[in-house]
Amino acid sequence: MPNLGSKSGANGGGSAASYDVVIVGAGFAGLYMLHKMRQLGFSARVFEAGDGVGGTWFWNRYPGARVDIQSLEYSYQFDEDLQQQWEWSERYAPQGELLDYANHVADRFKLWPDIQLNTRVTSAHFDEAADLWRVRTDQGDAVSATNVIMATGCLSSTNTPNFEGLSSFKGRTFHTGRWPKEPVDFTGRRVGIIGTGSSAIQSIPVIAAEAAHLTVFQRTPNYSVPAHNGPIPEEVVRKVKANYADFRAANNNTALGADWDYRADTALEHTPEERTAEYERRWAMGVLSFYGSYADLLTDPEANYTAAEFIRGKIRQIVKDPVVAEKLCPTTALGCKRICVDTGYYDTYNRPNVTLVDVNAAPIVAVTPTGLRTADAAYDFDDLIFATGFDAMTGTLMRMDIRGARGVSLKDEWAEGPKTYLGLCVAGFPNLFIIAGPGSPSVLSNMLPSIEQHVNWISQTVDHLRKQGLKRIEAKAQAQEEWVTHVNETAAPTILPTCNSWYLGANIPGKPRVFMPYLGFAPYVAKCDEVAAKGYEGFVLSAPAHAS
Numbered sequence: 297m298p299n300l301g302s303k304s305g306a307n308g309g310g311s312a313a314s315y316d317v318v319i320v321g322a323g324f325a326g327l328y329m330l331h332k333m334r335q336l337g338f339s340a341r342v343f344e345a346g347d348g349v350g351g352t353w354f355w356n357r358y359p360g361a362r363v364d365i366q367s368l369e370y371s372y373q374f375d376e377d378l379q380q381q382w383e384w385s386e387r388y389a390p391q392g393e394l395l396d397y398a399n400h401v402a403d404r405f406k407l408w409p410d411i412q413l414n415t416r417v418t419s420a421h422f423d424e425a426a427d428l429w430r431v432r433t434d435q436g437d438a439v440s441a442t443n444v445i446m447a448t449g450c451l452s453s454t455n456t457p458n459f460e461g462l463s464s465f466k467g468r469t470f471h472t473g474r475w476p477k478e479p480v481d482f483t484g485r486r487v488g489i490i491g492t493g494s495s496a497i498q499s500i501p502v503i504a505a506e507a508a509h510l511t512v513f514q515r516t517p518n519y520s521v522p523a524h525n526g527p528i529p530e531e532v533v534r535k536v537k538a539n540y541a542d543f544r545a546a547n548n549n550t551a552l553g554a555d556w557d558y559r560a561d562t563a564l565e566h567t568p569e570e571r572t573a574e575y576e577r578r579w580a581m582g583v584l585s586f587y588g589s590y591a592d593l594l595t596d597p598e599a600n601y602t603a604a605e606f607i608r609g610k611i612r613q614i615v616k617d618p619v620v621a622e623k624l625c626p627t628t629a630l631g632c633k634r635i636c637v638d639t640g641y642y643d644t645y646n647r648p649n650v651t652l653v654d655v656n657a658a659p660i661v662a663v664t665p666t667g668l669r670t671a672d673a674a675y676d677f678d679d680l681i682f683a684t685g686f687d688a689m690t691g692t693l694m695r696m697d698i699r700g701a702r703g704v705s706l707k708d709e710w711a712e713g714p715k716t717y718l719g720l721c722v723a724g725f726p727n728l729f730i731i732a733g734p735g736s737p738s739v740l741s742n743m744l745p746s747i748e749q750h751v752n753w754i755s756q757t758v759d760h761l762r763k764q765g766l767k768r769i770e771a772k773a774q775a776q777e778e779w780v781t782h783v784n785e786t787a788a789p790t791i792l793p794t795c796n797s798w799y800l801g802a803n804i805p806g807k808p809r810v811f812m813p814y815l816g817f818a819p820y821v822a823k824c825d826e827v828a829a830k831g832y833e834g835f836v837l838s839a840p841a842h843a844s
């Protein structure tokens with residue numbers, strides 16, 4: 297008996313059913329994928345490890361968490377009534393509101409009966425004789441499916457560095473990507489936080505305002521620009537909603553799939569005064585529009601330097617202690633790591649209860665029962681926060697036992713780095729699809745339109761197979777090789793691969809150094825459409841193995 301409308305999801309554990317589609321993950325990708333599959337009349341089951349839907353916004357509940365792309369853009373566009381009726385309270389929605397939105401979508405489209413919560417997929421093996429995937433979960437399910445769709449997210453496997461003495465700490469520990477549901481009170485406490493990426497930069501000002509003392513352990517400083525968040529002016533909402541389709545279409549036609557106010561002229565053709573005026577304008581706008589300042593910002597180190605130097609100047613203006621300011625000034629190219637977005641980050645270092653420790657100069661040696669030790673000092677805390685990021689893009693897939701045709705393991709196939717065709721499929725793994733996989737625009741784009749484009753493409757493909765009486769689709773090895781080369785060649789002339797970022801897997805010891813996302817949303821969409829229009833160029837489509 298389905299539990300229609302229940303937020304607890306479907307009953308699970310021990311199921312041996314057969315489905316057209318198994319979807320792994322109930323974040324924004326999994327929810328929309330399920331909706332599309334049901335619209336097309338396919339049977340589908342979603343397995344979700346968490347005890348709720350929402351993915352990224354379910355797990356990342358740390359103080360200050362919010363989106364860095366305008367909510368009017370970082371939202372579904374597949375349903376006109378949904379986009380007209382949903383009201384965002386702020387320009388950049390906070391985590392709780394995004395989670396409400398995910399739950400609303402699950403309610404509105406009655407998705408719950410097909411979502412099994414608290415269930416982690418442990419393995420997916422392709423059974424060649426039966427032409428089916430056999431999927432197992434940690435709850436004892438052993439189901440089969442014609443198609444498996446990985447909606448597992450790009451930033452879903454957390455990274456906690458394996459410091460000596462890690463488990464010895466006697467106080468409370470947290471990871472920003474696995475934050476508890478209950479509010480955490482830091483009042484009167486001595487808190488240490490490791491990391492200065494986006495998660496740390498959003499949470500540090502909020503925690504510092506509460507804690508007795510906050511010590512920030514920084515290995516690499518990051519560039520951050522102000523969010524200038526606040527309520528969305530009513531006239532802006534009215535204007536967008538009056539013609540939402542055109543607004544979406546204009547954004548979808550950009551390299552990021554978002555309105556980033558891109559300028560086609562170059563930084564170096566302008567005088568220093570003109571450039572400063574432009575960067576001031578961007579600083580006042582805030583958020584990711586900084587990427588769009590000039591066409592050569594991501595391709596010419598000299599142009600990039602001008603924007604980087606502008607932000608360093610802002611840090612030196614804001615932070616009163618010149619030694620601390622200098623420590624906070626990044627020396628990497630602007631944008632080689634995702635530019636962070638903050639509310640009062642640099643100013644937080646003017647507080648008397650905040651200390652910045654440079655662990656590039658004196659690395660963390662060990663976690664101790666009372667805090668941690670660096671190469672030159674010891675620190676004591678009540679609470680220790682790991683804002684140390686994720687095993688991005690491949691981590692979650694590699695932690696599952698995925699085996700394709702002839703029993704080949706994905707871990708082995710990707711031992712030297714992930715290889716996909718269009719970020720969507722892997723040669724040797726028939727009817728396995730990845731949403732926002734390595735080799736797709738994903739994290740270099742507005743994730744919501746990227747997700748919707750993938751879901752639409754996969755749905756259209758699975759429907760095409762059914763209409764043609766076909767069953768199997770598999771990427772050709774040569775098409776995959778060419779795509780991997782193209783992804784690398786697109787990134788190579790830019791500043792993107794020039795620093796130790798998670799785009800390259802450089803944050804995880806031993807992970808192959810490969811640039812994973814694809815730069816260019818609009819050309820990517822055109823390529824996917826062209827592939828489908830040409831009869832799924834680069835794929836082999838075939839009939840059921842046992843068709844008479």
Ligand code: N01
Pocket residue numbers: 362363364365451457472490491492493494495496498513514515516634637655660683684685686739796798803
């Ligand atoms: O993770 P990160 P994040 N010793 O990997 C440090 C998205 N996001 O969770 O740079 C000492 O960026 C590490 O140092 P280093 C967004 O796409 C979006 O903050 O490797 N330090 C770094 O400072 C973002 O890019 C929003 O030298 C260690 C930090 O930990 C992505 O998620 C908000 C260390 C990790 O930073 C990840 O962001 C939040 C060690 N052994 C996140 N190991 C929005 O605004 C790691 N570090 C929408």
